[in-house]
Amino acid sequence: MMQEEKQELIEMFGVHFEQLYNIPPLASRILGTLIIDGCKSGLTFEELVDKMQASKSSISTNLNLLLKMEKIYYFTVLGDRKKYFKASPLSQRLNNYLTLVNNELLLIDKIIKYREKNTCCSQEKINLLNSYAYKEHMEKAEQLLLTTITKFKDIEEKNQLNK
DSSP states (O other), X not given: OHHHHHHHHHHHHHHHHHHHHTOXXXXXXXXXXXXXXSTTXXXXXXXXXXXXXXXXXXXXXXXXXXXXXXXXXXXXXXXXXXXXXXXXXXXXXXXXXXXXXXXXXXXXXXXXXXXXXXXXXHHHHHHHHHHHHHHHHHHXXXXXXXXXXXXXXXXXXXXXXXX
């Protein structure tokens, strides 16, 4: 029963990450697997080949994609030639969202400045008001992300100290 539940969760993560990051299904499922199964000691390349039932080249290609996107990282253990893969910490993953929010805020500021100078009809005034409201929303989202990232970093640091 627990194995079924785990597989269902990995599949749900897979579909979610596929849509969210626009990445191949195998990469999505590798990320889901690392979140569920790799949180303690990480998973080796061989373990991932076995769990995913995919070719070595497919696993390698998708691991490299996830590494490049900074969704995962790897570490080595002294005296062991294997790489151990883990999902990136939540604080780092949320930092990616924060970057998107900050980019959006820059765009909003530019459109507000443009609209403030060039508004000449009631529809454009409505667009300007919408832009102000949207900026306020994105600033709240930014603050919420910053608060949550700080909490995650504190938890991650405490976790590192307890190892």
